[in-house]
Amino acid sequence: MNADRGSVVSGTLKLGLFAAIAAAIVAGGWRLTGERIAANTHAARLAQFESVLGVTVFDTLDYDAPAIVEPPHRLPGDAPARIYEALDNGVRVARVFEVQAAGYGGPIVLLVGIDAAFVVTGVRVVNHTETPGLGTNIERERSDWITSFDGRSLDADDGSVWALKRDGGVFDAFTGATITPRAVVEAVHETLLYAQSMDAAP
Amino acid sequence: MNTIWRDGLWHNNPGIVQLLGLCPLLAVTNTAVNALGLAIATLFVLTASNTIVSITRRALQPEIRIPAYVLIIAALVTATELAFHAYAPTLHARLGIFLPLIVTNCAIVARAEAFASRQPVGRAFADGLAHGLGFGWVLVIVGALRELVGHGTLFRDLGTLIPGAGNEGLTIVDGGLLIALLPPGAFFALAAVLVARNVIASRRGQDNPELAREQS
Numbered sequence: 001m002n003a004d005r006g007s008v009v010s011g012t013l014k015l016g017l018f019a020a021i022a023a024a025i026v027a028g029g030w031r032l033t034g035e036r037i038a039a040n041t042h043a044a045r046l047a048q049f050e051s052v053l054g055v056t057v058f059d060t061l062d063y064d065a066p067a068i069v070e071p072p073h074r075l076p077g078d079a080p081a082r083i084y085e086a087l088d089n090g091v092r093v094a095r096v097f098e099v100q101a102a103g104y105g106g107p108i109v110l111l112v113g114i115d116a117a118f119v120v121t122g123v124r125v126v127n128h129t130e131t132p133g134l135g136t137n138i139e140r141e142r143s144d145w146i147t148s149f150d151g152r153s154l155d156a157d158d159g160s161v162w163a164l165k166r167d168g169g170v171f172d173a174f175t176g177a178t179i180t181p182r183a184v185v186e187a188v189h190e191t192l193l194y195a196q197s198m199d200a201a202p
Numbered sequence: 203m204n205t206i207w208r209d210g211l212w213h214n215n216p217g218i219v220q221l222l223g224l225c226p227l228l229a230v231t232n233t234a235v236n237a238l239g240l241a242i243a244t245l246f247v248l249t250a251s252n253t254i255v256s257i258t259r260r261a262l263q264p265e266i267r268i269p270a271y272v273l274i275i276a277a278l279v280t281a282t283e284l285a286f287h288a289y290a291p292t293l294h295a296r297l298g299i300f301l302p303l304i305v306t307n308c309a310i311v312a313r314a315e316a317f318a319s320r321q322p323v324g325r326a327f328a329d330g331l332a333h334g335l336g337f338g339w340v341l342v343i344v345g346a347l348r349e350l351v352g353h354g355t356l357f358r359d360l361g362t363l364i365p366g367a368g369n370e371g372l373t374i375v376d377g378g379l380l381i382a383l384l385p386p387g388a389f390f391a392l393a394a395v396l397v398a399r400n401v402i403a404s405r406r407g408q409d410n411p412e413l414a415r416e417q418s
Contacts, residue, residue, distance in 0.1 A: 011266045018258075018270045022277035029281030033288035040291040132232065133352070133380040176380075 049084070049096060051140070052113035054121040054150060056094045058086035066098070075099050075194050076187035077107060086113075094121055095195060101187030104179040105129040108138065112149075112191045123149045123188055135180035145172065145181070149188055154196060162189035206325060210332025216309035217340030218392075218399045223307040226300045227341060228388040232352065235359045235371075237345025239293045241338030242363075243286065243301060245331070247278045248310050252318040252330030254278075259319045271314045279305040292362040309337060340395060347391040350374060352382035 049063055066082035075081040077100025084096040094115040100107040108128040113121035123146050125138050137143040148171055152162075163169025164182055173181050216222045223244070231237045254274050262270055283301045286294040294301065304310070313333055318326035346356055349371075358371030381387050 007263060007265075011263055014261060015266050015269055015273075018273045022273040025277040026280045029284040033284040036288040037284065037291075040288065044291065132383050 048111060048124055048126065049086075049113075052096055052111045052122040052124050053086055053094055054113065056086065056113070056115055056121050058088045058093050060087040061085075061096075063096075073194075074190070074197070076101055076190045079107065092116065097191045097195070098126070099187055099191055101183040103128055103130050103183050104135055104177070105131060108180070108184060108187070110184065110187055110191075112188055114192060114195045117153070118192065118196050119151060119153045120149045120188065120192065122147070123184070125184075130180050131177065134174060134177040137174045137177070138180060138184055143174075145174070146184075148172065152188075154192055162186075162192075206328050207332045210329065210334075210336040211339070212336070214333075215336040215340065215399075216312075216333050217337045218396055220309065220312070222309040222312060223337060224392075226303060226307065227337075227344065228385070228392065230297055230300045231341060231345040231348055231388055231391065232383050233349040233359060234342055234346040234357050235363055236293070236296055237341040238338075239286070239290065239297055239363055240300060240304075241334075241341045243282050243297075244304055244307065244310075244341075245334030245338055247275065247282055247304055248313060248334040248337075249327060249330035250278050251275050251310055251314055252326040253323060255314040255318040256321055256323045256326030259321075262319075267315070267319060268311075271311055275310055275314070276305050290363055292359075296362070309333065343395055344388070344391045347394065348382045348387050350378075350382075351391075352378045352380065352387060354378040 045063060049061055053061075061084060063084050066084045069075060069081040069083065071078050071080060073081055075097065079100050081100075082098040084098070085092050086094040086096065094113055097110075097112045097114065099110055099112060101110055102108075106129040108130065109126040111124045111126055113123070115121050124140060125146065128135070128138065130136055130138065137145055140146050161169040162171075162185060164171050164173045164178065164185060166173055166178070167182070169185070171181065171185050210216075212219075214220060217224075217227055226240055226244075230240045251271070251274055255271060258270070279302060282304070283294070286297070286301055313329060317329050321329070349358065350356060354375040354377055355371040355373050359369050360367040360371060361369040382391065
């Protein structure tokens with residue numbers, strides 16, 4: 001009886017000691033890597049915004065404090081949309097919209113850069129769950145397709161018809177995948193329409 | 203000592219003989235580099251957990267052994283994941299959930315319980331290395347097979363694991379069969395490796411040596 005109680009107490013103490021050792025390993029790991037991880041995340045996010053803004057010159061972009069548009073909104077996707085402003089000498093030169101397109105395998109999170117003249121400066125996919133090898137061509141690392149939005153606007157006279165070629169538009173589809181590029185084209189188009197309506201509103 | 207290496211790398215290989223850890227084995231092997239990344243992480247966790255378990259084996263009564271292993275393995279996996287996040291962020295993003303899921307790889311707790319808890323530190327360390335490398339070579343072979351058939355390349359995106367290395371990889375043929383990159387391709391590639399292993403084993407007359415040994 002006493003021996004039983006003794007082993008329970010010592011077992012508890014030992015497990016407690018192990019928990020402390022485990023916590024020390026995790027805390028030590030965090031101390032060694034935390035700063036670097038934060039720096040990596042920061043750099044990756046900044047690089048993404050820079051590629052979306054393309055040639056636009058800007059000096060300030062506060063990507064920690066976007067304007068959040070709660071659904072229902074006229075931007076693509078059912079999730080809250082985020083709008084980041086890029087400033088140069090205090091003047092807004094572009095906006096970056098974080099919106100969701102309805103892809104084949106789920107939402108495709110997009111960053112869409114639109115400058116003050118409502119010209120698309122760049123589009124990048126932040127996150128998606130499309131079919132590997134088919135829908136994944138929307139990634140910049142996999143193909144140039146996503147850059148076909150660069151320089152497009154709503155002006156019909158520059159030939160920008162916002163649809164896939166097979167739907168009578170100007171954008172290529174991928175072999176074996178239509179839903180994914182169609183969703184991205186529609187999402188960018190809706191974002192552009194929204195951007196223009198933002199400044200038209202009083 | 204030699205049996206430890208022979209067991210881990212071949213006779214009792216976690217991937218193709220014990221068929222443990224199939225979930226990560228099938229999920230992340232779409233390229234050789236992804237597979238290599240997970241192999242390195244698993245190797246580290248397995249070796250470290252075997253060593254710690256062996257060091258503490260006399261202090262732990264049977265009732266609390268498993269919870270203590272779970273704590274050790276979870277802490278090691280978390281530290282490994284942090285290291286990947288800090289030093290190979292792209293690969294970390296690509297391996298995603300399968301890095302933290304190493305904690306559920308039964309191969310690790312199996313080695314802790316079946317081997318490291320009864321063996322001196324040196325042998326437990328060697329056993330962890332042997333089984334980690336055994337699991338790793340299967341991962342890399344399956345990954346290389348799928349990448350070769352699916353993309354026609356080998357070791358593309360190596361820069362995500364080794365900073366400064368090129369991301370083009372070796373192009374063996376142009377283009378590839380998509381099916382190899384999709385989930386069914388993982389089963390086909392693993393099946394091919396299993397067939398090869400079984401043919402070699404039966405030619406050498408080593409049919410199920412691990413079963414024979416465990417039952418004797």
